[in-house]
Amino acid sequence: MADSSSSSSYIHMVHRLIEECLIFSMSKEECMEALSKNANIKPVITCTVWNELEKENKDFFEGYTKGNHERATEIQKRQRIQSSLNGYTRENNDKD
Structure with a gap:
């Protein structure tokens, strides 16, 4: 026992x-x-x-998984924007 x-x-x-x-x-x-x-x-x-x-807790985990996926997508989008901005900044600095 x-x-x-x-x-x-x-x-x-x-x-x-x-x-x-x-x-x-x-x-x-x-x-x-x-x-x-x-x-x-x-x-x-x-x-x-x-x-x-x-x-x-099926409903909770469906929402949790969806929310995590949306957060990951948003983070990836921010990283792409940041990378583009960094590249743009480097290109302009190289021209100067």
């Missing part, structure tokens, strides 16, 4: 850590890597708990 309680506590801890990753807008892969490196949790455990959370 103690083993079951221990497993339950471990899964609950992984669940809480995943929630922390969600606060930082991490993807499942980023979360798996972070928990592996920083909490010594095997990626398969994180992935399994994440998948169960997705099943239980």
Whole structure:
């Protein structure tokens, strides 16, 4: 019985850590890597708990995934604009 309680506590801890990753807008892969490196949790455990959370909270994760995709697209757009501006600045500096 103690083993079951221990497993339950471990899964609950992984669940809480995943929630922390969600606060930082991490993807499942980023979360798996972070928990592996920083909490010594095997990626398969994180992935399994994440998948169960997705099943239980389908609407939340659909919105979360969409929001992360939109943020990533916006970041890429900003990076392209910044790169273009940097190139434009360099070209004008070279002409001077």
